[in-house]
Structures are given as C-alpha cells and as structure tokens.
Amino acid sequence: MDRPIGVMDSGVGGMTVVKEITRQLPNEQILYFGDISRCPYGEKSLGTVKEYTIQVAEYLVERDIKMLVIACNTATAAALPILRERLDIPVIGVIGPGARSAIQNSRNEKVLVLATSGTVKSEAYADAIKRLNQDFKVTSRACPAFVPLVEELRYKDHIVTGIVIHQALKDLTQSDADTVILGCTHYPLLKEDIRRYFGGRKTVIDSGYETAREVSSLLTFHNLFRVASGEVTHKILINGDSSRFRYILRDWLPELEYDMREIELKV
Amino acid sequence: MDRPIGVMDSGVGGMTVVKEITRQLPNEQILYFGDISRCPYGEKSLGTVKEYTIQVAEYLVERDIKMLVIACNTATAAALPILRERLDIPVIGVIGPGARSAIQNSRNEKVLVLATSGTVKSEAYADAIKRLNQDFKVTSRACPAFVPLVEELRYKDHIVTGIVIHQALKDLTQSDADTVILGCTHYPLLKEDIRRYFGGRKTVIDSGYETAREVSSLLTFHNLFRVASGEVTHKILINGDSSRFRYILRDWLPELEYDMREIELKV
Numbered sequence: 001m002d003r004p005i006g007v008m009d010s011g012v013g014g015m016t017v018v019k020e021i022t023r024q025l026p027n028e029q030i031l032y033f034g035d036i037s038r039c040p041y042g043e044k045s046l047g048t049v050k051e052y053t054i055q056v057a058e059y060l061v062e063r064d065i066k067m068l069v070i071a072c073n074t075a076t077a078a079a080l081p082i083l084r085e086r087l088d089i090p091v092i093g094v095i096g097p098g099a100r101s102a103i104q105n106s107r108n109e110k111v112l113v114l115a116t117s118g119t120v121k122s123e124a125y126a127d128a129i130k131r132l133n134q135d136f137k138v139t140s141r142a143c144p145a146f147v148p149l150v151e152e153l154r155y156k157d158h159i160v161t162g163i164v165i166h167q168a169l170k171d172l173t174q175s176d177a178d179t180v181i182l183g184c185t186h187y188p189l190l191k192e193d194i195r196r197y198f199g200g201r202k203t204v205i206d207s208g209y210e211t212a213r214e215v216s217s218l219l220t221f222h223n224l225f226r227v228a229s230g231e232v233t234h235k236i237l238i239n240g241d242s243s244r245f246r247y248i249l250r251d252w253l254p255e256l257e258y259d260m261r262e263i264e265l266k267v
Numbered sequence: 268m269d270r271p272i273g274v275m276d277s278g279v280g281g282m283t284v285v286k287e288i289t290r291q292l293p294n295e296q297i298l299y300f301g302d303i304s305r306c307p308y309g310e311k312s313l314g315t316v317k318e319y320t321i322q323v324a325e326y327l328v329e330r331d332i333k334m335l336v337i338a339c340n341t342a343t344a345a346a347l348p349i350l351r352e353r354l355d356i357p358v359i360g361v362i363g364p365g366a367r368s369a370i371q372n373s374r375n376e377k378v379l380v381l382a383t384s385g386t387v388k389s390e391a392y393a394d395a396i397k398r399l400n401q402d403f404k405v406t407s408r409a410c411p412a413f414v415p416l417v418e419e420l421r422y423k424d425h426i427v428t429g430i431v432i433h434q435a436l437k438d439l440t441q442s443d444a445d446t447v448i449l450g451c452t453h454y455p456l457l458k459e460d461i462r463r464y465f466g467g468r469k470t471v472i473d474s475g476y477e478t479a480r481e482v483s484s485l486l487t488f489h490n491l492f493r494v495a496s497g498e499v500t501h502k503i504l505i506n507g508d509s510s511r512f513r514y515i516l517r518d519w520l521p522e523l524e525y526d527m528r529e530i531e532l533k534v
Contacts, residue, residue: 024370026400090488100483103291104476131492132483133293209371214484216367216399221357221485225398 002228004031004235005215006065008056011039011151012248013185013208014071017094019253020212021069022234025219027226030234031065035265037240040147041074042116042184049118053079054086055267056239061087066224069215070094071208073115073183077122090218095119097214098181098207099128103136105203106179110137112172112202114194115183117142125183139177143168147186153247155189165190165197179203189252236260269495271298271502272482273332275323278306278418279515280452280475281338284361286520287479288336289501292486294493297501298332302532304507307414308341309383309451316385320346321353322534323506328354333491336482337361338475340382340450344389357485362386364481365448365474366395370403372470373446377404379439379469381461382450384409392450406444410435414453420514422456432457432464446470456519503527 005021005028007014018030033056035041041049053075057068068083068091070076076093083091102111113125119142126138145164154160180202182188188206195204219225234256238245242262249256272288274281274297285297300323302308308316320342324335335350335358337343343360350358369378380392386409393405412431421427447469449455455473462471486492501523505512509529516523 024367024400026402096484096487100291100480103483104480133291134496135293213367213371216370217363217481217484218488220363229401 002226003064003066004029005067005069006031006033006060006063007069007071008033008035008053008060008075009072009185010035010041010075011186012245013147013150015249015253016185016188016206017069017071017208017211018234020209021215022256024212024216027229027232029226029232031060031063032234032236033060034236034238034245036238036242036245039151040116041072042118042147043144044118046078046118046122049074049078050082054083055265057083057087059265061089065089067092067215067218069211071185071211073124073185073207074118077119077124090222092211092214092218094185094207094211095124095128097210098183098205099125099132101205101210102129102179102181103133105205106136108176108178109133109135110177111139111179111181112175112177113138113140113181113183114143114187115140116147117144119183125181139175141168141172146190147184150186150189151244153244158193161190161193165193169197173198177202179205181205182207231257234258238262239265269493270331270333271296272334272336273298273300273327274336274338275300275302275320275327275342276339276452277302277308277342278414278453279512280414280417282516282520283452283455283473284336284338284475284478285501287476288482289523291479291483294496294499296493296499298327298330299501299503300327301503301505301512303505303509303512306418307383308339309385309414310411311385313345313385313389316341316345317349321350322532324350324354326532328356332356334359334482334485336478338452338478340391340452340474341385344386344391357489359478359481359485361452361474361478362391362395364477365450365472366392366399368472368477369396369446369448370400372472373403375443375445376402377444378406378446378448379442379444380405380407380448380450381410381454382407383414384411386450392448406442408436408439413457414451417453417456418511420511425460428457428460432460436464440465444469446472448472449474498524501525505529506532
C-alpha cells in the first residue's frame with residue numbers, strides 16, 4: 001500500500017501533525033496541501049471553509065491518497081461529516097483526537113478550548129466531548145491573534161508572544177479547568193508560552209500530536225501500512241506563495257526530506 | 268445503538284480496561300466475560316489460547332455485542348487477526364494501543380515489555396512496534412509470577428509484591444529503555460510498584476488505559492455510540508467461580524454498577 005497519506009491545512013499549522021506522523025510512522029509518505037492563498041480559514045464563515053475543504057480534499061483524492069487527515073480544526077468542524085460520507089478512504093479530523101485526549105487526561109472534568117473564531121462558533125469541541133461524556137464542562141475562547149502571530153514568524157519573539165497571549169487569556173488565569181486543548185494546529189508553536197502562562201498547572205493538549213496516533217491506529221485497523229522502506233521524500237503542494245512556509249519548515253522540521261511545489265488550485 | 272461493548276479476558280485483568288472505558292465513556296454498557304475456569308491464558312500454548320478466545324468471542328457475538336475488546340494480551344497475540352477476519356463487528360486488541368503509546372512516548376526509541384510467557388513468545392509487541400517504526404529496540408521479559416500474585420489477591424501486600432518484582436526484574440534495573448509496557452492486563456494492579464522499582468525513571472504504559480481510548484476512537488469512526496443515557500448496569504459473566512472476582516472488583520472498582528452471573532461455557 002504505497003500510496004501517500006494526504007494531509008491538508010490552510011497554512012503551515014498542519015505540519016505540526018505531519019511532524020508527529022513522520023516521527024511515529026517513519027515509513028509513511030505524506031502528500032501535504034497548504035491552502036496559503038486562502039489562509040487563514042479560522043476567521044471565515046463555516047460555509048466558505050466547507051467549500052474550500054471539499055475542493056482541497058477532492059484535489060488530493062485525485063492524486064491517489066489512501067487516507068485524508070484534515071489537519072485544521074476549522075476545516076474539521078466545517079467538513080468532516082460530509083467528507084466521511086463522500087469519500088471512500090478513511091478521513092480523520094483533529095477534533096476527535098483532541099477531545100478524547102482531554103477526556104483521558106482531565107481529572108476534574110473541566111476543559112478549556114483555545115481555538116479560532118470559526119472553531120469556537122461551531123462548538124465542535126464541546127459537542128465532541130459531551131457526546132462522549134456529558135459530565136464534562138467545556139469553556140471555549142477564540143484567539144484570533146494567534147494564527148497571524150505564527151504565520152508572520154513572530155512565534156519565537158517571546159516578548160510579542162507574551163503580550164498577545166496575555167491579551168487573549170488574561171481573564172482565564174483563574175479558570176479551574178485542569179486541561180487546555182490547543183484547538184488550532186498553529187498553536188503548538190506557542191505551546192510552551194501558553195503552558196507557562198498558566199503557571200504550568202494545566203495539562204496542555206496538542207490535538208495534532210494526538211491525531212498522529214489515531215492515524216497510526218486507523219492504518220492498522222484498515223491494514224493500510226506502507227510496505228516499501230528506505231528514505232521517504234514527502235510532497236508538499238502550496239496553493240500560493242511558499243516562501244514563509246519554507247522558512248518555518250527550515251526552522252521547525254529541519255530534517256524533513258521533501259519536494260515542495262507551488263500550484264494553483266483551479267476551482 | 269444500544270448494544271453493549273463485549274470485553275473478554277481470562278480473569279479479572281480485563282477489568283483494568285473496563286475501568287477506563289467506563290470512566291471515559293460513561294454512557295456505554297459493557298458485557299464482560301471472565302474465563303476464570305481456564306485462567307491464566309498466559310502460560311498456555313498459543314494454539315490453546317486461540318481456541319479459547321474464539322469460543323468466548325462467539326459466545327459474546329451471540330449476545331449481540333457491537334464491538335469486541337480482547338482485553339488480554341495473550342489472547343490478542345493468539346487470535347486478533349483471525350477474529351478480525353471472522354467477525355462482522357470491530358475487534359480491538361490491547362497490543363496495538365500499547366505499542367502506539369510506547370512509540371508516542373519513548374524519546375530514545377528503546378522499549379521494555381513485561382508480559383506473560385505466551386505474549387513474550389509470540390513477539391507480538393516487537394512485531395507491532397517494528398511494523399510501525401523499525402528504528403525501535405524492543406526487549407521483552409516474561410513475568411509468570413505476576414498474574415497469580417494479582418489473582419490470589421496479594422497485589423496489596425507490598426512486601427510480597429516487592430520480592431516477586433525484584434526476582435523478575437533485578438537484572439533489568441540498568442536497562443536503558445525509557446519506556447516500559449505493561450503487556451498483561453493484570454499488571455496495572457502492580458503499576459506503582461513497578462514504576463517505583465525502576466526509580467520513577469521510566470514511563471510505564473498501561474495497555475488497557477490506552478485501549479479504552481482506541482475504543483472511543485473506533486466508536487466515533489463507526490458511529491456506534493450508545494444513544495440512551497441515565498444509569499448503566501454492566502453485565503459480567505464468569506465461567507467458573509466468581510468469588511475472587513467479586514472481591515477484587517469491590518476493592519478496585521467499588522462504584523461500578525453491575526450484575527454478575529456464573530455461567531458454564533459449553534464447547
């Protein structure tokens with residue numbers, strides 16, 4: 001089964017999921033789609049995001065992926081159910097794995113979700129968690145400033161990062177939730193800053209990290225492992241300008257072997 | 268989808284998995300089978316264990332379970348592939364989840380597996396881990412004295428437990444593995460003792476705990492959640508004498524609401 005795993009996101013955030021997939025499953029090949037020209041998805045309407053997500057999914061399916069990972073919370077909230085219905089391959093989103101990990105980790109059954117406006121409006125995390133366990137209390141907070149912070153490469157500037165995090169979260173410092181879900185795949189780049197902001201007292205869950213594990217689980221369940229071994233070159237398709245994407249990857253996944261191409265998604 | 272989740276084990280060990288399933292998924296109903304009269308499976312031949320496991324699985328399928336959890340490592344090693352082929356419902360074993368969790372958690376890619384002789388002989392963990400990531404080094408150790416220790420209710424006697432653990436693991440104290448898999452569902456009752464024996468320096472993975480999470484994942488994926496809510500009474504069927512089983516449950520899962528019946532498995 002030498003077909004690649006398709007992974008999509010509006011920008012570079014989905015590479016947090018790829019980082020974990022390639023660490024846990026070094027045999028697998030990734031075909032990544034970054035919808036840079038329409039990034040960010042998080043502040044657009046769910047209807048628009050649904051349309052974009054279906055377009056990208058269909059583009060990847062035509063390129064013979066064996067599984068689709070929607071490595072974007074907003075796109076998962078908008079389009080996971082319809083893609084599961086429409087596509088013949090397994091489709092994984094990032095919300096379910098994050099929700100399950102929160103349930104597994106939380107001791108006081110109180111969870112705080114940090115996400116984009118789109119994901120917060122969708123109530124997708126609260127739905128996913130309460131569907132599994134209705135005893136949980138879920139509070140959500142939209143953090144619209146976090147994605148630009150990462151995409152504009154400011155995530156290493158701890159002073160700027162600190163100010164933006166403080167603005168977004170200052171009235172949550174007394175929150176009694178023992179678990180925080182990073183409900184956007186860009187946020188893991190701010191994970192340590194967010195963890196420290198809460199004084200190290202909350203378990204911070206990276207949905208992407210958890211998603212990689214479920215990819216592994218479904219590959220086993222559907223018997224879809226890649227058989228070939230040896231060096232793997234991943235493929236990255238960028239709808240738009242790839243320069244920032246390259247910069248972040250160099251900083252952040254320096255060992256990844258990949259071919260990157262700029263393409264134009266015709267819709 | 269108000270059918271129960273079937274869970275089977277040779278003895279009480281599988282209740283470590285049930286404990287986590289009911290904590291994470293309080294809506295779900297469990298139908299448990301404890302094959303006490305033929306316990307332990309771990310020191311029998313894999314052929315015999317395969318036969319027993321298929322008999323129990325078929326018995327549970329006749330009672331209309333929606334999913335089967337083989338909450339026993341030896342039975343998973345012996346019969347998971349054939350049951351996945353034969354049964355129309357999803358079948359989950361404990362080895363895959365434990366292997367995935369070890370890969371996710373280990374930083375130096377060295378893993379130590381503690382299990383029964385049957386599981387060690389099968390090399391099921393080494394196979395499962397290396398199939399995902401061939402860079403890992405896996406060392407296995409059979410600990411035949413651990414299951415009787417638990418089944419004979421000695422798991423709270425820390426002096427006896429300490430001696431048995433020392434006998435089994437004394438030449439592994441210098442092992443450089445950073446991660447230990449408890450590859451038998453009885454062993455979580457000894458988890459703290461084992462963790463302390465290694466000076467708290469190794470991550471100790473409880474396969475059952477990890478399995479509960481994958482049960483949740485597959486319920487989502489197959490859309491098999493129980494819709495009814497309110498109090499759930501679980502059902503426990505014991506092939507043999509249930510007295511020790513009751514004793515351990517009272518000690519260990521005091522809040523579980525259940526009906527227990529002794530049955531005779533006719534084969």
